[in-house]
Amino acid sequence: MNKIEKNSQSGRTYGGESAAERLARQRQTFMDAGLELFGTVGYRATTVRMLCKEAGLIDRYFYKTFTDTEDLLAAVYTESLDQIQTQVLAAINATGSEPITAKHIELGLEAFFSAFENSRVARVCWLEVLGVSPRIDTLYISRIQEFAELLLRLGKSMMSNWPLGEEETRITGIALVGAISQSAMQWLLDDYRSPRATLVSANGRLIRGLFNTPSH
Template sequence: MSAAPEAAGRAYGGESAADRDDRRRRQLLDAGLRVFGSTGYRAATVRGLCREAKIADRHFYQYFDKTEDLLLAVYAECIAHLTDSVSGAITEVETGSEIRAVAEQLLEPFFRVVEDPHLARVVWMEVLGVSPRVEQTYLTVMQQFGTLLLGYLRTFAGDVPSGPDLDVDLLATAAIGGISHTAMTWYQSGYVAERRIVVATIATMLANIVAPLTNTEFEGRES
């Protein structure tokens, strides 16, 4: 960072320096989500963010070098929230469940999180076209999320075979691409469709992708 933290160890009003740093950083992250998710990243300024966070402008540079760094930090928290929603749901899935039912159980909490319009705008709108660094972060995160989701489905459906005519990484990219575009258009529509319809539709898509492939592989092993 471009400025050193204030008087480490000095406490004010019973709040330690470390606690004060954590609080200010948290206030900036929360302010970033509200500002980037409403007026947008390109309209944001350090002064405006600090005013929203209710901290002095100079404190911004204790935690972030520029607004792009705050955007990436906010984006990381949004993705963690989405990922945690899916990871938490997988523990509730019963062994032997059909692949479409599994997909629905994973997607329901995911799209519930997407119903936060600030988060949805940051994840699917504000990180696009900012810089090569942000763009690469976005692409990497989307690929990782697709791999995670496909991996969860494979736990119940079986392995998806790889071969000369099928690339599993590209399959994960295609799957998350469909989910991401649906989430983006759902947000832009003002969430006009009911969440259950969105979930059921995407679950059907995923089941139609994964189940035939895994069934084919299983039949091949049995023959």
């Protein structure tokens, strides 16, 4: 009875790490392994065994933090996007505050495409998360919309009066994100053939075109 009742919350230090530190390190190790494998061989081809081998840990520690590979995928995706979003916002804010100009947009795009020069990140964020499960779909939707809202916030503040209704505004934002992300995707699938500046320029032009067009 004394052995069965252990709930392993004892939390001893081991190898110079506290229980919390060990858990955090294991988690991060699996996150790295996930990004590596999801971003190369792909999510559907990645197994728990492969993740453990890549991480140099055993499955017990995988299941301690994640329920399954889909859970890990969600975590990797979320963290990657968080990082990118932070970088993009930093680039925009570093440009100086209001009013928002085309220069802000350009630097934001620059930061965005820079981040996706990491092919593993790019593959996970644009290819691997799609069509996995309703849960991941929901996550994807909300992230795309988040990006769209950021873009619209910037764009609107470049224009004196915004002519579109709410629904059409929402879709326009999503379309813009789609333009940028499709560029990134094709860039990846094309082995980053074009220079980054061309991507930035083409998408910048698209955005400027929109925010200068009269309602009809």
